[in-house]
Amino acid sequence: MPRTSKRKIIIVKNIGFCSGVERAVKIAEENSTxxxxxxxxxxxxxxxxxxxxxxxxxxxxxxENSVGNTIIIPAHGSTEEEVKKFKKSFKxxxxxxxxxxxxxxxxxxxxxxxxxxxxxxxxxxHRETMVLQDTAGENLLGVFSKEExxxxxxxxxxxxxxxxxxxxxxxxxxINNELLKKGHEVRFFNTICNETIKRQTESIEVAIKxxxxxxxxxxxxxxSKRLFEVVKKANKNTYFIDNEYGVDNIDFSSCNxxxxxxxxxxxxxxxxxxxxxxxx
Amino acid sequence: MPRTSKRKIIIVKNIGFCSGVERAVKIAEENSTxxxxxxxxxxxxxxxxxxxxxxxxxxxxxxENSVGNTIIIPAHGSTEEEVKKFKKSFKxxxxxxxxxxxxxxxxxxxxxxxxxxxxxxxxxxHRETMVLQDTAGENLLGVFSKEExxxxxxxxxxxxxxxxxxxxxxxxxxINNELLKKGHEVRFFNTICNETIKRQTESIEVAIKxxxxxxxxxxxxxxSKRLFEVVKKANKNTYFIDNEYGVDNIDFSSCNxxxxxxxxxxxxxxxxxxxxxxxx
Numbered sequence: 001m002p003r004t005s006k007r008k009i010i011i012v013k014n015i016g017f018c019s020g021v022e023r024a025v026k027i028a029e030e031n032s033t034x035x036x037x038x039x040x041x042x043x044x045x046x047x048x049x050x051x052x053x054x055x056x057x058x059x060x061x062x063x064e065n066s067v068g069n070t071i072i073i074p075a076h077g078s079t080e081e082e083v084k085k086f087k088k089s090f091k092x093x094x095x096x097x098x099x100x101x102x103x104x105x106x107x108x109x110x111x112x113x114x115x116x117x118x119x120x121x122x123x124x125x126h127r128e129t130m131v132l133q134d135t136a137g138e139n140l141l142g143v144f145s146k147e148e149x150x151x152x153x154x155x156x157x158x159x160x161x162x163x164x165x166x167x168x169x170x171x172x173x174x175i176n177n178e179l180l181k182k183g184h185e186v187r188f189f190n191t192i193c194n195e196t197i198k199r200q201t202e203s204i205e206v207a208i209k210x211x212x213x214x215x216x217x218x219x220x221x222x223x224s225k226r227l228f229e230v231v232k233k234a235n236k237n238t239y240f241i242d243n244e245y246g247v248d249n250i251d252f253s254s255c256n257x258x259x260x261x262x263x264x265x266x267x268x269x270x271x272x273x274x275x276x277x278x279x280x
Numbered sequence: 281m282p283r284t285s286k287r288k289i290i291i292v293k294n295i296g297f298c299s300g301v302e303r304a305v306k307i308a309e310e311n312s313t314x315x316x317x318x319x320x321x322x323x324x325x326x327x328x329x330x331x332x333x334x335x336x337x338x339x340x341x342x343x344e345n346s347v348g349n350t351i352i353i354p355a356h357g358s359t360e361e362e363v364k365k366f367k368k369s370f371k372x373x374x375x376x377x378x379x380x381x382x383x384x385x386x387x388x389x390x391x392x393x394x395x396x397x398x399x400x401x402x403x404x405x406h407r408e409t410m411v412l413q414d415t416a417g418e419n420l421l422g423v424f425s426k427e428e429x430x431x432x433x434x435x436x437x438x439x440x441x442x443x444x445x446x447x448x449x450x451x452x453x454x455i456n457n458e459l460l461k462k463g464h465e466v467r468f469f470n471t472i473c474n475e476t477i478k479r480q481t482e483s484i485e486v487a488i489k490x491x492x493x494x495x496x497x498x499x500x501x502x503x504s505k506r507l508f509e510v511v512k513k514a515n516k517n518t519y520f521i522d523n524e525y526g527v528d529n530i531d532f533s534s535c536n537x538x539x540x541x542x543x544x545x546x547x548x549x550x551x552x553x554x555x556x557x558x559x560x
Contacts, residue, residue, distance in 0.1 A: 173460050180453050186468040188460060 008257040009278060010210055012202050015271055018195040018264035020098030021045050024075040025054070025267075027096040031070050032058040039071045041078045041086060042127060044096070045265040046221035049243045053267070062086065070094060075265075076127035077101045079134040100165050101128055104191045108135045111160035116187060117141040121175050122164030123222050129164050146171075150178035159183035165193040166223035166264075168200070168230065195264060196223050200230050203261040207235040212255035214247075215240050216274055217263030224263025231261065243270060247277040288537040289558060290490055292482050295551055298475040298544035300378030301325050304355040305334070305547075307376040311350050312338040319351045321358045321366060322407060324376070325545040326501035329523050333547070342366065350374060355545075357381045357411035380445050381408055384471045388415045391440035396467060397421040401455050402444030403502050409444050426451075430458035439463035445473040446503035446544075448480070448510065475544060476503050480510050483541040487515040492535035494527075495520050496554055497543030504543025511541065523550060527557040 017025065024044055031038045032054075039062035043051055051061070062071055071090040073083070077097040087093060108118055118136035120143045122129035129143055141159060144150055161179055163172045169192060180186050207213045213235045217224020219242055232238040239250050252258065258278055262271055297305065304324055311318045312334075319342035323331055331341070342351055351370040353363070357377040367373060388398055398416035400423045402409035409423055421439060424430055441459055443452045449472060460466050487493045493515045497504020499522055512518040519530050532538065538558055542551055 169461070173457050176460060177453050177457055180456060180468060180470065181449070184470050186470075188466040188468060190460065190464050190466075 007252065007255065007278065009275060010206050010257065010259045011271070011275070012199070012206050012259065012261040014195070014199060014202060015260070015262050016266060016268035018193065018199075020100060020193070021075050021265050024072075024096035024098070025050070027094060028054060028059045028072055029057060031072065031094060035069050037068065039066050039068055039090070040074050041071060041082050042074055042076075043220075044072065044074045045218075046224070047218035047242075047263075047265045047267065047270075048220075049218075049270055050265070050267045072096050074127070075101075077105070077131035079131055081134070098165070100191065100193050101131065104132055104162050104165070104189075105135045107160070107189050107191070108132060108162055111162075111187065112136065112139045114158070116158040116160035117156040117183075119144060119159050119161045119179055120164070121145075121161060121167055121172050123167075126164060126222050128166075128222075132162060132164070144175045144179075147174050147178045150175060150182060153182050156183050158185050158187070160187045160189070162189050163191045164222070165191060166196050166226060167192060168226055169197065193264075199223075199261065199264060200227060203227060203231050203259075204234045206259040206261065207231045207238065210235065210255075210257040210259035211237060212250075212252065212257075213238040213259040213261070214274065214278070215261055215263070216242070216266050216271060218242055218265055221263045221265050224265065227261065227263055235259075241274070244273040244277045247274060252278070287532065287535065287558065289555060290486050290537065290539045291551070291555070292479070292486050292539065292541040294475070294479060294482060295540070295542050296546060296548035298473065298479075300380060300473070301355050301545050304352075304376035304378070305330070307374060308334060308339045308352055309337060311352065311374060315349050317348065319346050319348055319370070320354050321351060321362050322354055322356075323500075324352065324354045325498075326504070327498035327522075327543075327545045327547065327550075328500075329498075329550055330545070330547045352376050354407070355381070356407035357385070359411055359414040361414070378445070380471065380473050381411065384412055384442050384445070384469075385415045387440070387469050387471070388412060388442055391442075391467065392416065392419045394438070396438040396440035397436040397463075399424060399439050399441045399459055400444070401425075401441060401447055401452050403447075406444060406502050408446070408502075412442060412444070424455045424459075427454050427458045430455060430462060433462050436463050438465050438467070440467045440469070442469050443471045444502070445471060446476050446506060447472060448506055449477065473544075476506075479503075479541065479544060480507060483507060483511050483539075484514045486539040486541065487511045487518065490515065490535075490537040490539035491517060492530075492532065492537075493518040493539040493541070494530075494554065494558070495541055495543070496522070496546050496551060498522055498545055501543045501545050504545065507541065507543055515539075521554070524553040524557045527554060532558070
């Protein structure tokens, strides 16, 4: 007997990997096919389920003692020190850094040359931010995650503001407003990834229409967590899950319509599994 | 019989002319002594009482038909077109533009060369803003007096923000926050005059201590009107007067202490007259 009241599922239009992550995964897969096994400097992207799948295909996170033919720089980039370290034990270093992160690093180098202090708006300890921090070197003014972080910063004549690609514009603009008080000239570069912004906007559009909302993303994924925050504001019945098993703990009894979105490091095949779980 | 309950008067520490206005007045007086009579392009500063005093000393605002030896560019500056026009009927053009305004104009020229669109935060129609607007020429993005003014502006890759020297930081920061949404790179120059900011801060410090507060300034003076706004927030018994006669209309019966401050185009001799009126 067919079910008469099947749950309506609405998928956010642009879902799955962003172009930067897609590129990094493609580079890793191609090289593992070629060399049998490749290593990556830290996690290639912030999604445990995808990292597991890649591991089965021969893509592995390098440790201190790893030695091999090829090592890949992950989507969030790497510091010069890391590259130097791994150069000793690997023949090829392949760069899969997201082009937007590379661009932020280039902007920092340019601003350093022009004598600016570098203010990075981002999550402390996040790989991308650490890479930018490393690029800023002695010119670093600080890493700022909230307005209060700016309070005790000294006044500088010239400040350049660069953001981690996955922060919200709200966060960036608020912190920038505090930085304005700390410099005579403040040079602001909006380095937030457009795909991240678009994903947020499209997800909110779906969230306000549905009974419940699922945000799929890795536990260590900055953009997924941020997406969850903004979607939750639009629909209080929003749940963060990192794989298809997360669905089991959710009570869907009053959810006739379910919206699904994901962070930009979530593979599309995982979304497929989640849809099946929700339809069950 | 001496009065026993004399009114306490507290004068804000840095009162009277700012250095830019003081310089302009000095230049005008020296030249009028030398040449008997000098003209100025528009009002030398925004204080009618002082303009009147200068007129008696031979400093007069030029009209379309004025002809003479010397004409002075006022503290707020002049457009190239004005200079060109008056060059025909005057031998000497003496520049008494405030150095901070000249600096803003220099920044605009530099930013134009580097391909930035120029956003001016200031009062529409104010001489200083008009001069900056003129300097920006075809690169002008707009003149912004409030956040809403930014709404319909097109997205530009590179925007440079320059402020009229006498706006409040609150106004500047709010408008800048909206401009951040309109450009990939926003280059912000805090061109607000420090003396203006200091005057505001010191006036607020006095205002919160006294029963009543007097803000002395010309009716067309942007910095005086702004000073009145911020002081009024700190003490609701704040009055704006442009000369000593303004005191006559104020009921001081419940004001045991009176604070006095002034815009940066108010001469110190006028403050003296006002103190006498309040003491009466």
